[in-house]
Amino acid sequence: MTLRARVTLLTAILILVSTSALGALTYVTSSRLQYDTIDSTLTSAITDARVRSLATNPRPVPDDVYSPVALARIDRNGIVTVLRQAGLGSDPLTFPQLSAETILAARISPVSVEGSPSYRVIVRQPVGRASVIAAAPLGDAEKNLTRLAVAIIGSVLAVTLLGAIAAWAIVRRFFRPVDAMVDAAQAISLGDTQRRVPTARPGTELGELSESLNLMIGSLTASIATVEASEDRLRTFVSDASHEIRTPLTVIRGYVELLQRDGGESAELSTRALERIESESRRLERLVTQLLLLERMDAVSAASFAAFDLAGVVRESFEDLAALNPDRTVELDIEPAQLVGVEDAWRQLTANLVQNCTRHTPAGSPISVTLRQRDGQTTLTVDDAGPGIPPEQRAVALQRFTRLDPSRSTNSGGFGLGMSIMRAVVDSHRGRIDLLDSPLGGLRLRITLDAASPM
Template sequence: MRNLEIVWSPSLWGLRVRSALTAGAVVAVVVLLGAVVMLSLLYRSLYGSVDSAALARITEITGQLRTTTPDELNPMLLTATSHIEAVQILDSTGMIVRYSAAAPERPLTTVPAAGAVTGLSVQGNSDLRVTARTVHGAAGVFTVLAAVSAEPVEDALEDVALGLALSGPIVVLAAAAATYALVGHSLSSVEAIRARVAGIGTSALSQRVPVPATRDEIARLATTMNEMLARIEAGHTAQRRFLADASHELRSPLATLVAGLELAHLHPDTVDEALIGSMLLPEAERMQKLIDDLLTLAAVDDHGLTLRTAEIDLDDVAATVVALTRRTGTKEVIARLEPVRLVGDAGALTRVMRNLIDNASTHARSTVTVTVTLNADDITAQVVIEDDGPGIPDADRLRVFDRFVRLQDDRARSSGGTGLGLAIVAEIVAAHHGTVAIGRSPLGGARLSVVLPLCPHRAHA
């Protein structure tokens, strides 16, 4: 039953079979139309050739009849040749006055009224074609009939038709077979790609599919597949690195908390406020911040960052973070804040300010400057955070926005960073359709510049 269903359901046929049948059908139609046109042209050409021979003989005879009588005609004009089968001359009453030796004793066909007529049929002999012309001569009105044989023409047409009938199916079958083979050859490349993709697992993402040498759609498909595999491999590698880095970052504060709890359990008298405030609570806060950052980045990777936008005063957001930093930090924070009102997520932009100012405070020697201004274009605002620390080398200014990236020297792990702050800044700024860049500050350290549109939706449109 399954085989019968396949046979009677063209949609279940393979691509090779459908392509071969389609090509065969198209070629069959073309061959049939070509055969009809060829036979029609050949018919007109061959019959026109034999009719021309008859008309030429009649022209010679009528030319003499204009000045002479039928009895005075040149006998050679009434002689049958390889082209002319019979010649008759009829008077105005339809009686035969002269005829060739092979001509019958009765008129070959009905005498036309006037003019020249070709292709007349002969009663009882379908192999003859008659051409007739009426002429007004010196001896009266005469009609000249010349008969030619149509048999050679019919034989030629039959031979050509037979040849087309025999060669047509061969051409159709050859076209179908060639299409079947060519499509099969093309699909072999697709099958090679499919087989390679089927064998690629998560542990072998470095493999790539073979790219055919031909510059066709299949080659472009293979190239696209390799680009997709490269993206999947990069994402998988980044995910594994992310998990490894997250585990590494969580291990240290968790180990500290476990050690502190074990100490409290075994020696309760040794646990005091100093131990809790200097070791346990900072490590717990560090782990809480790290988990919060990880959840934020996971949400970004999953469905993008969700913003709760409203009109906010960016200078007030910056002022709040600056005031908190001044109370808890040891570095001088200089604020230059112009009134700027924009549409954004207050909580997310507060986090941007806090991450940038905390980062600058961590690496500054003594001074951090925070500037909020409205740009000259009146459609964007700019936030600039500068410090007098060691700065960021040019080669690392893009890399620092990756996750778990910490530079050496002053920006090592001992400073307390997890390498996620600037990554979160980049995600939040991008969600607001803004940009963030790093340069060299006149103070000597890093200069982080954030440009935000006053209306993100209008800027994005």
């Protein structure tokens, strides 16, 4: 049974019970009022002087006169003598048959006597006189009570039916927002993630529920989009990694087959083949190392963080660059800076920065390195005088296996992972990396993160 059906049924039951109780109270009250009226009539009749005179001087009722009360007397021997019958004189009603017990009870209070018709009876004994019996027929009262009972039952059923119909209509209207929520939920379950639950009246429970559901749906939609994007990146990553790994393996296999066919007859060919096999093996090793580093950065946690001297790491890397490239001007403006993070990851990051400067800037071109730690932030800026990266390509430059100049990257032995490794390191430390125009004419790479623990 649906909730609206249960609510409607419960409402109908409550209406039925309450109206039945009210009807029963009305019937009991009316019945008591009817009998009280009859009892008052009997008491008035039996105490009337004219009635008392009938005990000694009975007179017949005219044919055209209706008498509401029948009268009788009881002598000392218990013999009942009817003095006057109820009803029309021409068609009187039968006087009730009274037992001794009934007469005795009627002396105390009015009693009802079943029969055809039924009577209400009282017995009184005036001082010095015989006992007088007054009996009023209950036919009209019983008919009135029967009609009242039928009216009450009909009214109860009608009110219950109308109440149930009204309750169903009200509940149906009340549940319209719920129906809309159900429809929206079904549509969302079928894949319509842009669907939202209609907002109910603000300030009501349904309004709060609809707002909460929309927030939950938005959160789930965002989570689904994030998972789908992650799966897309994973598929792309696996595809690109497979391609990059296949290339050196193909070269190695080709030279191995060449050596097998040559059989060692050409020393020059053997030397060349071994050199290429060695270089491709090292290239493959570098690729695997970089992929493992990316995987570690994706899984890094605060438990592996420790305080270290970031200024020392940056200084060592770029002083090595200056020592190995004496024709370059390497300007270092490095202030003391402590960081909580993974020191090895930052050493790899600075090594990639040095490698990018060496590979992608003209020989002898200047390089400027600035490190600041102020106002709760650490900023590392590297400027070069190379060709830079066009603004329209900067958004994808930090993605994995991105080669902005494929021929240049291949010639230099790169896999398009250097920038993505730097981004992974910075992301794992809750930082930000920006690619901008450099005052030296090339690329400015700026890394910004909190000076304290990033987690």
